[in-house]
Amino acid sequence: MTISNKTRKNLWAKSGNRCSICKSELFSQKSKTDEVNIGEECHIISSKPNGPRHKPNLDDYDNYGNLILLCRNHHKEIDELFETYSEEVLQFIKTTHENWVSSSLKKAVGEDKKEQPRFLSRITSGKDLLEIIYNSYGYRTDYEQVETEEEAEFIGGIVQSIIDYGDISGMVEANERVKMGFQLNEMLKDIENKGYFLFGEKKIEDIKFKKGEIDNLPIATIVIKKKENLEILKINLNE
Structure with a gap:
């Protein structure tokens, strides 16, 4: 299977076009003709038997819950340091980042007016x-x-x-x-x-x-x- 367009759009939208670890902007337009995309849709559990954090016989390795949006550098890091970046750690990073994106967007459009200023x-x-x-x-x-x-x-x-x-x-x-x-x-x-x-x-x-x-x-x-x-x-x- 491959990542569906719906899943891909969902992942990018909930991640706010930012790396889930370093918060770097992933897709940007540096000029009218020059577009740069350093974002990668990364599997938390690899479908490959020798891949990082592999588990056999999952129904769908390409579903939204098994994907995390990262920059190229952090994609390489989580796969090389797979013992440090376990499934549980990556799920936490994904959830925390998407909560941060959601909260930031709500504040930006005025949905969080009741919240007091933070110092x-x-x-x-x-x-x-x-x-x-x-x-x-x-x-x-x-x-x-x-x-x-x-x-x-x-x-x-x-x-x-x-x-x-x-x-x-x-x-x-x-x-x-x-x-x-x-x-x-x-x-x-x-x-x-x-x-x-x-x-x-x-x-x-x-x-x-x-x-x-x-x-x-x-x-x-x-x-x-x-x-x-x-x-x-x-x-x-x-x-």
Whole structure:
């Protein structure tokens, strides 16, 4: 079987034209004649006997529930690191991302007017950043529209590095976490030297799955904004 047009449209629509891991835009038009598509419709459970996360005798490997939308880099990563990216982890990433897309769209069209404005604190130390990402079960990341390839490389690398630190933070000894805090502090200095501020928080949330709910999951939110962004509120706590 192959992925049907209906399934393909459903997957792209619910994923918001974004990679489910790094949130990169997948299909864009750089000019009137130049279109770029780095999106790939990836199988969570491979139909091939030697493929990643393979299970035999599934009724349909090409159904919507077995597909996740990713950029090329993360497609390669989940298939090479299939023990890290298990079926359960990918289903969580898929569900979390699609919930994020749905919530973002509702806010954009005014369907979430009852929700109060959210304020994120600026992160100024590696220790504080590590406390946010430590043992987090999922990540929400956001950043401003990048204008150059160099900027995209920098922001994309920062986002991925933070997620990577979070993923291994619960598996290392205390002395290694201290080193992580130092390395993250150096990363924050680099971010600010490049003209950005980093904001974040960790919240316990209920994540809904098709088969039920998993309660009390720590989710980290990381936002990168240019220093001159008008959304940033500067508050003098001494006044």
